[in-house]
Amino acid sequence: MSRPAAIVFDQASVAYGRVPALEQVHGTVHQGEIVALVGPNGAGKSTLIKALLGLVPVASGSISVLGRPPALARRQVAYVPQADTLDPDFPVSVAQVVLMGRYRRIGWLRPPGRVDRDAAADALAAVGLAHRAADRFGILSGGQRQRVLLARAIAAQPAALLLDEPFNGVDAVSQEALLATIRTLAAGGAAVVVSTHDLGLAQLTCDGICLLNRHQFGFGPPGEVLTPDLLRAAYGGAALELGDRGLIVTRS
Amino acid sequence: MTLFSSLGDGYVRRALLEVVIVGVLCGAVGVHVVLRRLSFLTMALTHATFPGVVIATMLGLGLVLGAGLFGVLLVAVVAALTGPRGAEHGRETSSVTAVVLSGGFALGMALMSTQEGFSRDLTAFLVGSVLTVQPSDLVVSAVTTAVVLGVLAALRRELHLAAFDPDAFATAGYPARRLDLVLLLALEATVVTSLPAVGTIMAVALIVGPAATARLWCSRTATMTAMAIVVGVAAGVIGLTVSEQWNVAAGGAIVLSVAAFFVASLVLRSLPWSEPVAAAVARRKSAGRPTYSG
Numbered sequence: 034m035s036r037p038a039a040i041v042f043d044q045a046s047v048a049y050g051r052v053p054a055l056e057q058v059h060g061t062v063h064q065g066e067i068v069a070l071v072g073p074n075g076a077g078k079s080t081l082i083k084a085l086l087g088l089v090p091v092a093s094g095s096i097s098v099l100g101r102p103p104a105l106a107r108r109q110v111a112y113v114p115q116a117d118t119l120d121p122d123f124p125v126s127v128a129q130v131v132l133m134g135r136y137r138r139i140g141w142l143r144p145p146g147r148v149d150r151d152a153a154a155d156a157l158a159a160v161g162l163a164h165r166a167a168d169r170f171g172i173l174s175g176g177q178r179q180r181v182l183l184a185r186a187i188a189a190q191p192a193a194l195l196l197d198e199p200f201n202g203v204d205a206v207s208q209e210a211l212l213a214t215i216r217t218l219a220a221g222g223a224a225v226v227v228s229t230h231d232l233g234l235a236q237l238t239c240d241g242i243c244l245l246n247r248h249q250f251g252f253g254p255p256g257e258v259l260t261p262d263l264l265r266a267a268y269g270g271a272a273l274e275l276g277d278r279g280l281i282v283t284r285s
Numbered sequence: 286m287t288l289f290s291s292l293g294d295g296y297v298r299r300a301l302l303e304v305v306i307v308g309v310l311c312g313a314v315g316v317h318v319v320l321r322r323l324s325f326l327t328m329a330l331t332h333a334t335f336p337g338v339v340i341a342t343m344l345g346l347g348l349v350l351g352a353g354l355f356g357v358l359l360v361a362v363v364a365a366l367t368g369p370r371g372a373e374h375g376r377e378t379s380s381v382t383a384v385v386l387s388g389g390f391a392l393g394m395a396l397m398s399t400q401e402g403f404s405r406d407l408t409a410f411l412v413g414s415v416l417t418v419q420p421s422d423l424v425v426s427a428v429t430t431a432v433v434l435g436v437l438a439a440l441r442r443e444l445h446l447a448a449f450d451p452d453a454f455a456t457a458g459y460p461a462r463r464l465d466l467v468l469l470l471a472l473e474a475t476v477v478t479s480l481p482a483v484g485t486i487m488a489v490a491l492i493v494g495p496a497a498t499a500r501l502w503c504s505r506t507a508t509m510t511a512m513a514i515v516v517g518v519a520a521g522v523i524g525l526t527v528s529e530q531w532n533v534a535a536g537g538a539i540v541l542s543v544a545a546f547f548v549a550s551l552v553l554r555s556l557p558w559s560e561p562v563a564a565a566v567a568r569r570k571s572a573g574r575p576t577y578s579g
Contacts, residue, residue: 086456107458114452123320123449124506133446137457142439169504185453 036063039193039224040085042252044094047077047084053092053247054080060243060252062224064192067215069235070228071259072245073268073282078228081245082195085226086112099192106193108137111186113196116178121171127181128166131157134188156188157181159217161210176207183214194218196227200234212238232259232282291529296416300482303418303426304521304539307479307491310430312517313437314475315496316510317468320448324493326363329382331476331488333359333389338410338480339396349425349477356473359389364466412536413484415525422481429478433471444468445506482521487540491517494543501550516546 040062047055055077062068070078083089084096087104098106111134134156135149145153157163160180165173170181179199186194194215200208216238219225229235235242235255242258244250250267251258268282291297318327334356341351366381397407409417437444447454447464455461472492479488499512524539 088456107456110456112453112456114450118452119450122500124500124504124509125445125449126505129445129505130449133442133450133453136442136446137459139442141443189457 036065038062039064039066039099040226041097042094043097045084045091045096046093047080047089048092049080049089054089055084055245056248058094058096058243058245058249058252060241060249062193062226062241064222064224065219066240067219067225067227067238068241068243069239070226070243070245071230071232071235072250076246076267078245079197081243082112082197082226082228085193085195086110109192111189111191111194113179113182113186113194113199115198115201116175116182117202119170119178119182121178123171125170126166127157127162127168127170127173128153130170130181131166131184131188134185137189152190153184153188156184159187160184160214174204174207176203176211179203180207180210180214183211187214187218191223193224193226196225198228198230200229200231208234232264235259296418297525297529299418299420299423300415300525300535301522302423303415303482304525305518306423306426306430307482308495308517308519308521309514310426310433310475310517311479311488311491312495312499312514313434313510314472315492315494315517316499316506316513317437317444317448318472318492319496319500320506321468323472324489324497325379326382327472327476327492328489329386329389330356330359330363330473331485332386332393334473334476334480335393335410335485336389336396338485339393339400343396343400347421348481349422352477352480353474356477357470359385360466360469360473364462364469409484410480411484411486412534413480413482413487415482415535415539418481426478426482429474433474436467436471440464440467441506483536483539487536490540490543491520494540494547495520498543498547498550501554516543520546 038061042058042060045058046053047058058081060068070081072078080089084091085098085103087102087107091103096103099109100106103110131153132145132149135145135153139145139149154163154166157166160183162173162177162180162184165177165181170178173181183196183199186196196215199211203211212234215225215227227239236259239255241253242255243252244258244263244267246267246269251260251263264282292301318324334352337352337355337359338348340346340355341348344351363385366385393410394407397410443454443459443464446457447459447461451461454464475492476485476488479491483491495516496509496513498516499509503509503512520542521539524542525535527533527538527542528535
């Protein structure tokens with residue numbers, strides 16, 4: 034791949050205190066690439082995203098984001114949390130949520146300018162929700178709220194985008210809108226890392242897969258990583274054999 | 286009404302001015318307390334400030350000065366133990382808060398019991414005595430209100446984001462702990478300022494009540510703040526009116542007014558026809574221009 038590297042994991046291990054959460058992650062996410070973090074519950078997908086945000090320290094090895102340690106790259110990185118972690122009763126409009134993506138650029142004590150309002154409006158249009166700008170954030174459906182949070186991330190015009198389980202409990206329309214927007218952003222040069230339970234989706238839409246369960250089982254193109262052998266190794270008892278047709282993975 | 290006929294008295298005029306100022310301050314600060322779910326922490330701050338008030342009285346310091354200094358110390362301790370968002374270091378925030386609350390209160394009681402006129406002063410500290418507010422108290426209240434409102438207005442976007450999505454706030458590279466500390470100091474300043482008027486116990490009601498009431502009705506933080514301020518001021522004025530009319534304790538009457546606003550709102554909002562009305566209001570708002578305002 035000739036494109037420059039955006040995120041580089043070099044034998045990285047992440048620990049909470051002395052308890053190792055994730056070990057031996059090794060691989061590269063290039064600019065314009067979409068890489069999925071897949072693995073069973075508790076595999077360390079969210080932990081790895083936190084490490085990319087500099088919220089969890091790297092215990093050994095290293096993680097570099099846009100050529101810098103994760104904590105120093107935050108301003109160029111946008112993070113999309115799961116929509117259902119946010120209070121749906123919070124008194125905030127959809128437009129205000131999207132504009133929040135611009136706050137770091139606007140800076141302290143200054144009002145948002147024309148450029149910021151336009152960037153927010155464009156981002157909301159990109160996820161197909163321009164007509165809901167004046168609504169309260171909490172009255173939208175789960176999938177729409179997820180799209181609004183993606184719009185907030187886009188408004189920040191990040192060089193790297195991190196998404197934590199964006200497709201959980203999301204309807205088909207919203208899933209399609211999310212995917213289209215993520216692809217557009219990657220086509221514009223952003224590096225995208227997305228954690229997901231959905232192996233089929235990961236296989237169809239991502240350039241690379243990082244297969245995790247406490248440590249890395251594979252990092253590379255979907256065809257090389259999403260193989261029965263590696264999946265069986267990573268998912269253990271949650272992998273159900275389907276004879277020589279392959280295997281399916283349960284969500285437990 | 287008795288209130289208006291007694292407005293000729295200086296102490297009633299001062300009391301009225303004080304409840305208006307404190308109503309504005311508590312309403313505005315309360316919005317952040319309610320949005321960040323800090324009601325219980327606020328309760329603890331009000332109670333733990335109590336020994337500061339007692340110590341200030343014993344040493345002959347000004348009440349507000351003494352309580353203020355003690356409050357800053359307290360904020361430092363609370364911030365070190367928990368941070369307003371708490372539990373970052375594995376401590377369960379509500380337990381820490383509960384111990385601080387009862388410990389501070391007990392210390393105040395113990396100190397106070399060594400003094401003469403124990404029970405009379407205690408009542409004044411617990412429920413306040415707005416009718417004895419001095420001109421100097423008014424100046425302190427007005428200055429504190431101006432400073433706190435200024436800080437809240439200047440940092441409104443950052444405070445809004447930090448309350449709505451603390452993770453996004455931290456991951457955007459903002460100094461989250463420092464902003465928490467600023468909010469905690471603003472809150473403690475509010476507690477100390479409202480003490481002469483409503484006392485330690487009542488302060489929490491004036492801070493949390495109007496904002497909690499406004500939250501039931503509003504879908505924007507700006508309107509919620511405006512409504513919280515209106516409710517805070519209205520409760521103060523109504524309470525004072527009731528107090529003058531029927532000779533009830535002013536602090537109690539004010540807090541009962543707050544409670545009445547809140548309970549009435551709760552009942553109205555839970556009525557079956559309430560939701561369609563709210564939805565209709567929301568629709569009418571939606572028809573307007575979307576505002577990308579911070």
